[in-house]
Amino acid sequence: MFETFTASAREVVRGAAARADLTGSGTVGEEELLLTLLDQEGTAAAEALAALGVPARRAALEEALAQAEPRARGRLGRRPFTREAKGVLERSLRIALGRGEQHIGDEHLLLALTTGAGVATAVLADHGVTRAGVERVLAEPPRAA
Template sequence: MFERFTRDARSAVTGAMEEARRAGGAPMAEEHLLLSLLDLGALDPLGVDRASVAEDLASARRRGGMTRADEEALAGLGIDVTEIVARVEEAHGEGALAAPAPRGRVLGGSARLTEGSKKVLEQSLRIAVGRRDREIGTLHLLLALLSRPGTVSEVLADHGVTYGTAESGLAA
């Protein structure tokens, strides 16, 4: 599949692997791919600020990767996630609820991928085929990230990036 990636898309995946290494050697996850796309300037036409996105991703990590929908569901049961995070971090230090490094899959014998990032790469191929594009580019990677529920798509939506805005704002 990687032979169908454009040079920029390959750079995005390579950059995501580097992001994962900088994050303590965790397997490459969807958030690493998003941060790499931002570093490459793939979202610049949409006016997305990398620092703000990185801060929002870190905040989600501190909540154990919970989305707002998760928090709202717990709030409906009378559980205040913000209070729980504060108490746990008071007792055990900042980031104590951050999800442990997910189990990864080996890619090409050296890099590990989370199941989510593997699915994003597979989805990027499906999107490219569905659009009748010959190659997989950074737009396809971004659309694949946006097509999956979770903190990455939620953070992007908070910054005004949806599947529709990405497709219309970045289409070649």
């Protein structure tokens, strides 16, 4: 499946693993995927999040994620993905296929984060980021720079 990821989607997955290493988290979860998506610039997901006003609320979003139940800390090395994070990756594939697209981009990861039952989905919804909102923004023509 990873071979169908765009460069930006691969960067999100790798960045989430690196973030887990930096924090000493025992696993890579939805939280790391979402926080890494928030760090992206110039990608479809970054543009969608900007259009939904998320960057202005980033501190509150990060605080809400930090208040979620902490995961076990682990040693350095390859981090396994949580069941929820694996679900995000699987949903992103289904979403891309459902949209008739041959690749998985960071926009598909964002859409998948809005459709789960995990902490990231709840935090996004609490900040007004829903699948319908993301799809609406993605369907709009790109803004001129």
